Amino acid sequence: DVKVTQSSRYLVKRTGEKVFLECVQDMDHENMFWYRQDPGLGLRLIYFSYDVKMKEKGDIPEGYSVSREKKERFSLILESASTNQTSMYLCASSSPTERYGYTFGSGTRLTVV
Amino acid sequence: QKEVEQNSGPLSVPEGAIASLNCTYSDRGSQSFFWYRQYSGKSPELIMSIYSNGDKEDGRFTAQLNKASQYVSLLIRDSQPSDSATYLCAVTPVGSNYKLTFGKGTLLTVNP
Numbered sequence: 001d002v003k004v005t006q007s008s009r010y011l012v013k014r015t016g017e018k019v020f021l022e023c024v025q026d027m028d029h030e031n032m033f034w035y036r037q038d039p040g041l042g043l044r045l046i047y048f049s050y051d052v053k054m055k056e057k058g059d060i061p062e063g064y065s066v067s068r069e070k071k072e073r074f075s076l077i078l079e080s081a082s083t084n085q086t087s088m089y090l091c092a093s094s095s096p097t098e099r100y101g102y103t104f105g106s107g108t109r110l111t112v113v
Numbered sequence: 114q115k116e117v118e119q120n121s122g123p124l125s126v127p128e129g130a131i132a133s134l135n136c137t138y139s140d141r142g143s144q145s146f147f148w149y150r151q152y153s154g155k156s157p158e159l160i161m162s163i164y165s166n167g168d169k170e171d172g173r174f175t176a177q178l179n180k181a182s183q184y185v186s187l188l189i190r191d192s193q194p195s196d197s198a199t200y201l202c203a204v205t206p207v208g209s210n211y212k213l214t215f216g217k218g219t220l221l222t223v224n225p
Contacts, residue, residue, distance in 0.1 A: 031211045042217035043157075043201075050211055090156055099145045099164060100211050102203070107156040 003027050006091050006105035013112050019078035021108050023091030031094045032074035033102065034058075034066065036087040043090070049074055081112045117204050119216035127224050132189040134219050136202030139183070145205040146178055146185045151218065152198045161187060192223045 007022035025032065033048040035058075045058030047066040055066050063085060067075045074093075078085055088109050092102035116139045126132045134148075145164050149157035163169045163176040163185065175188040185204075189196055199218040206214050 033212075040217075043215045045212070048212060094211055094213075096211070099162065100205050100213065101145070101147050101159055101162050102149075102157075102213060103159065104149075104156040109154075 004091060004093055004103050004105035006089075006108050008108050009106060011108055011110045013078075013081050013110065015082060015112055017078075017081045017112075019081050019110070019112075021076040021078075021089055021091075021110070023074045023076070023105055024072055025074075025093040025103070025105075026072065027093060027095065027103065028071070029093035029095040029103075030071075031100070032068065033092045033094075034064075034074065034076045035090045035092065036060070036085075037090055037107075038087050046076065078110075083112050086110060086112045117202055117214050117216040119200075119202050119219045121217060122220040123222050124219055125222045125224060126192050128192060128194060130192050130223075132192045132196065132221055132223070134187040134189075134200050134202075134221065136185045136187075136216055137183055138185070138202075138204045138214070140204065140206040140214075141180075141183060142207035143180075143183075143204045144207070146176070147203040147213065148174075148176060148185075148187045149201040149203060150196075150198045151201060157201055189221075192221075194223050194225050197221060197223050 034046045049068045065077045091105040148161040151157040161176040177186045201218045202216040203213040
């Protein structure tokens, strides 16, 4: 019954590495989102996409990029990982048919050392 | 800046009691309202949605919406230790139909 799948549950990367976080949804949702969540800061939007090949910056896009080549897949890329990007990363998707309520993936706990 | 405000808690209730979680929002034209439950170390899970004024019940959960007061609440009846989690309120603001605005969440602890 998994609907939004994130490729890794835990990930450890070195400073300076290029990091790819993958998210796939099987609900045919138009909209997909990447958030990071840190204690005391809540959910912060990094990037979102409302259509294939379309993307918009969220509140904290610096140091990140995204790719959406297919409707079901939304990838987050950390161009050069830094320790301040250590966080929980959450992917979500939504659709107007569900009044835009998000379905979240299980999250990726990324540690940059 | 469109905001969603929640008391951070922790809110502590005894097992079997009613837990009341509150949320206010700044965008008067908001249309859709959601409550998510998030266990420690896990991702948020949608538990309730409400779109019109009044109450909506689902099992032990009741969502209440008052658009005039810009207020949405979640009541959990017969609280169980398994209800211990952070509860996030989310709102769809005007002009951004697909991007939710989240509160920072209220930590609920249900004591056996």
